[in-house]
Amino acid sequence: MTKVAIIGTGPCGLSMLRAFEQAEKKGEKIPEVVCFEKQEDWGGLWNYSWRTGSDQYGDPVPNSMYRYLWSNGPKECLEFADYSFDEHFGKPIPSFPPREVLYDYIIGRVSGGNIKDKIKFNTRVTNVIYNSDKFEVSYQDKANDKISKDNFDYVVVSTGHFSVPFIPEYKGMDSFPGRIMHSHDFRDAEEFRDKNVIVLGSSYSAEDIALQCNKYGAKSVTIGYRHNPMGFKWPEGMKEVFYLDRLEGKKAIFKDKTEQEADVIILCTGYLHHFPFLDENLSLKTGNRLYPPKLYKGVLWQDNHKLIYLGMQDQFHTFNMFDCQAWYARDVIMGKIQIPNDSEIEKDISKWVSMEEKLENPDQMIDFQTEYTKELHEMSDYPKIDFELIRKHFKEWEHHKVEDISTYRNKAFSSPVTGSVAPVHHTPWASAMDDSMKTFLNK
Ligand SMILES: Cc1cc2nc3c(=O)[nH]c(=O)nc-3n(C[C@H](O)[C@H](O)[C@H](O)COP(=O)(O)OP(=O)(O)OC[C@H]3O[C@@H](n4cnc5c(N)ncnc54)[C@H](O)[C@@H]3O)c2cc1C
Ligand SMILES: NC(=O)c1ccc[n+]([C@@H]2O[C@H](COP(=O)([O-])OP(=O)(O)OC[C@H]3O[C@@H](n4cnc5c(N)ncnc54)[C@H](OP(=O)(O)O)[C@@H]3O)[C@@H](O)[C@H]2O)c1
Numbered sequence: 147m148t149k150v151a152i153i154g155t156g157p158c159g160l161s162m163l164r165a166f167e168q169a170e171k172k173g174e175k176i177p178e179v180v181c182f183e184k185q186e187d188w189g190g191l192w193n194y195s196w197r198t199g200s201d202q203y204g205d206p207v208p209n210s211m212y213r214y215l216w217s218n219g220p221k222e223c224l225e226f227a228d229y230s231f232d233e234h235f236g237k238p239i240p241s242f243p244p245r246e247v248l249y250d251y252i253i254g255r256v257s258g259g260n261i262k263d264k265i266k267f268n269t270r271v272t273n274v275i276y277n278s279d280k281f282e283v284s285y286q287d288k289a290n291d292k293i294s295k296d297n298f299d300y301v302v303v304s305t306g307h308f309s310v311p312f313i314p315e316y317k318g319m320d321s322f323p324g325r326i327m328h329s330h331d332f333r334d335a336e337e338f339r340d341k342n343v344i345v346l347g348s349s350y351s352a353e354d355i356a357l358q359c360n361k362y363g364a365k366s367v368t369i370g371y372r373h374n375p376m377g378f379k380w381p382e383g384m385k386e387v388f389y390l391d392r393l394e395g396k397k398a399i400f401k402d403k404t405e406q407e408a409d410v411i412i413l414c415t416g417y418l419h420h421f422p423f424l425d426e427n428l429s430l431k432t433g434n435r436l437y438p439p440k441l442y443k444g445v446l447w448q449d450n451h452k453l454i455y456l457g458m459q460d461q462f463h464t465f466n467m468f469d470c471q472a473w474y475a476r477d478v479i480m481g482k483i484q485i486p487n488d489s490e491i492e493k494d495i496s497k498w499v500s501m502e503e504k505l506e507n508p509d510q511m512i513d514f515q516t517e518y519t520k521e522l523h524e525m526s527d528y529p530k531i532d533f534e535l536i537r538k539h540f541k542e543w544e545h546h547k548v549e550d551i552s553t554y555r556n557k558a559f560s561s562p563v564t565g566s567v568a569p570v571h572h573t574p575w576a577s578a579m580d581d582s583m584k585t586f587l588n589k
Pocket of ligand 2: 215216217218219308314329346347348349350351352354355370371372373374414415416417434461
């Protein structure tokens with residue numbers, strides 16, 4: 147019997163498990179599946195942890211989520227086609243839920259059946275090599291510090307790529323008298339009340355952590371961008387300036403000559419695709435981009451089609467894109483989709499990579515990833531979902547952010563699955579200090 151290893155139970159690993167479950171429900175014979183998760187529970191990044199650094203077993207903590215994190219895109223854009231928000235919550239809910247609500251939704255879809263029985267928790271995959279047509283997977287039972295090995299026909303890598311921080315160094319850091327940290331270790335903006343905060347970076351973490359610190363009472367927030375400013379109309383107490391030059395004592399000096407007193411530097415400088423458990427010839431090497439090279443249809447490793455990567459792209463689309471990838475991967479594994487020859491594969495990858503390299507603005511990037519997801523969607527029986535509506539929502543959302551970065555989360559969108567329109571949330575995001583599911587849903 148074909149044997150499949152899935153590594154990680156974040157949204158991607160859970161999409162893969164769900165894809166097999168759905169085929170089984172239709173009476174299809176599915177392969178033997180073993181899933182490995184190094185944390186003690188499922189949900190990946192959405193399973194919040196207070197821990198930073200390493201866990202009680204000395205293993206690096208993968209979690210980068212923090213308290214008070216709200217969805218940064220409309221929930222309608224990530225909705226599962228086979229499990230709507232209306233079905234999970236029993237009523238339409240607002241478009242920008244906090245983390246706990248999204249976690250509840252992700253877990254709700256996989257909780258009913260026997261998916262959990264297939265997962266070995268607290269189990270870290272330490273090594274994967276390919277030998278005589280099989281993958282040899284070594285894994286560590288963390289609690290008992292015991293290493294075991296098993297052979298598989300396919301390996302699905304769904305370990306995420308926002309867990310291992312990229313940490314640059316700036317002059318003066320070694321003598322800065324305050325705190326220097328990466329967004330990976332940020333947990334609670336309350337910590338920076340009345341502090342002068344410097345945020346370095348110009349992407350989603352920089353935007354959100356800077357806004358959070360401002361919302362929860364930082365004295366000042368200064369964002370230092372490297373290439374392009376985000377350029378939003380920042381609320382009072384925030385500014386965006388060009389590139390940190392150096393730190394001199396407590397002073398941050400930027401290349402545009404801005405000088406700012408600093409208590410803390412938060413490096414929102416992105417993450418590394420990092421697969422220490424994979425043999426060199428199996429390991430994806432890429433930056434955070436919309437079409438990582440060497441992945442056919444964004445998922446199959448070009449040099450070995452039995453190795454599958456899920457969710458390795460930079461992401462506008464998330465949960466339903468991961469589903470389309472998982473459903474496609476499932477059908478490849480089950481022999482329902484035939485893979486073309488090597489030159490067709492090379493041509494297809496080159497086509498997408500060169501299209502990606504020509505993208506100039508967020509609208510074009512949204513179009514690119516929507517087209518990619520639609521193409522995958524048509525290749526499997528993943529249920530109907532309106533990707534044209536999602537494309538439209540993403541573009542409106544981008545424009546809402548440009549209009550006002552403090553109010554875009556107060557807008558409401560319609561579902562691409564059920565058509566229902568979200569209610570406007572009872573409290574504007576800028577004054578909603580309590581992010582609990584109870585308060586979000588029940589008021
Ligand atoms: C701070 C932050 C906020 C975000 N907010 C949003 C948002 O609002 N909306 C949105 O759509 N997306 C958001 N994202 C994007 C996020 O990437 C996806 O939502 C999603 O979590 C990706 O799922 P994943 O399964 O690929 O990875 P992850 O969620 O990272 O899950 C990977 C899993 O693999 C496990 N693992 C890793 N290595 C091993 C190993 N060697 N052995 C066994 N298990 C292993 C980890 O423990 C983890 O459980 C956010 C990302 C970050 C960092
Ligand atoms: N729900 C939410 O609100 C929320 C919050 C946070 C994060 N997220 C998610 O988390 C994921 C990761 O986002 P991310 O922002 O951490 O990573 P990212 O999108 O990969 O961005 C990395 C940033 O680091 C900057 N950078 C790299 N090296 C630098 C240096 N030496 N000096 C200054 N800047 C440097 C890059 O700037 P250049 O452009 O100059 O290279 C870029 O702006 C995304 O999927 C996002 O959606 C969501």
